[in-house]
């Protein structure tokens with residue numbers, strides 16, 4: 001695992017754990033390419049207080065309590081507190097209904113936003129944020145932000161238009177996507193191609209690393225959900241794929257353009273993400289003159305799955 005500290009990409013994972021968040025966090029901890037500066041928490045798969053508890057618990061479960069956890073916002077940027085929580089995907093505890101004991105460690109005495117700003121000031125221009133939940137904590141300017149968010153020219157997973165993280169706080173997403181930061185968006189067009197199959201799951205079950213053992217314990221409900229909701233024998237690797245784009249960006253290809261997000265005020269397609277694909281329009285539009293982001297368009301899915309498996313199947 002040894003790699004000079006300076007050579008490792010400094011990452012902060014903004015997360016709402018979440019079963020696939022747990023996979024992504026473990027892959028990050030097992031990736032010598034990355035130095036995990038901290039976890040910041042948000043709502044989405046669970047409420048923020050539970051996200052914080054789960055983040056602390058996951059780090060305790062694999063002996064990485066050296067990594068700080070900072071708690072994020074409990075409400076959207078417009079202060080909405082009635083949130084859509086995906087307990088039907090991850091269980092009511094967010095981690096497969098396993099009744100894990102409460103963590104004994106505590107979050108740092110700093111909000112997620114303050115932690116992000118502090119780390120960005122400490123390492124100017126060097127911090128990559130991997131955002132695996134709604135973007136409320138990030139509606140401020142940071143270095144590079146890799147976002148699990150959007151569905152580019154494919155259907156959403158909340159409604160035909162919206163992907164869950166954009167749906168969670170589309171106003172925050174529109175601020176972040178148009179703020180001029182160095183942004184890479186990983187959407188459902190890519191993550192729905194990256195599937196951990198039943199065969200992969202069996203391989204994980206047969207190996208004896210603490211990461212695989214933990215993930216196999218919590219994965220059942222996530223598999224059941226995918227069988228019901230998507231009629232597939234496997235699970236989509238949304239969060240791990242996003243994290244792996246920080247580990248090895250060459251496993252995807254990217255395009256660049258302006259992405260705008262529709263707020264919940266727009267009832268039928270609240271959370272809709274639409275990228276401007278460089279057609280020439282005579283009209284002034286919501287995209288005209290706005291700053292661009294990078295969006296992943298293709299993925300080497302087998303290579304992403306293989307990298308994830310390789311990272312999780314052995315201990316340190």
Ligand SMILES: O=c1[nH]c(=O)c2ncn([C@@H]3O[C@H](CO)[C@@H](O)[C@H]3O)c2[nH]1
Pocket residue numbers: 018019020021045086089132148157158163164165229238239
């Ligand atoms: O509300 C949701 N509905 C889903 O079908 C679904 N499938 C996965 N997810 C979570 O949302 C992010 C991707 O949109 C990931 O963090 C999944 O855990 C979902 N959220």
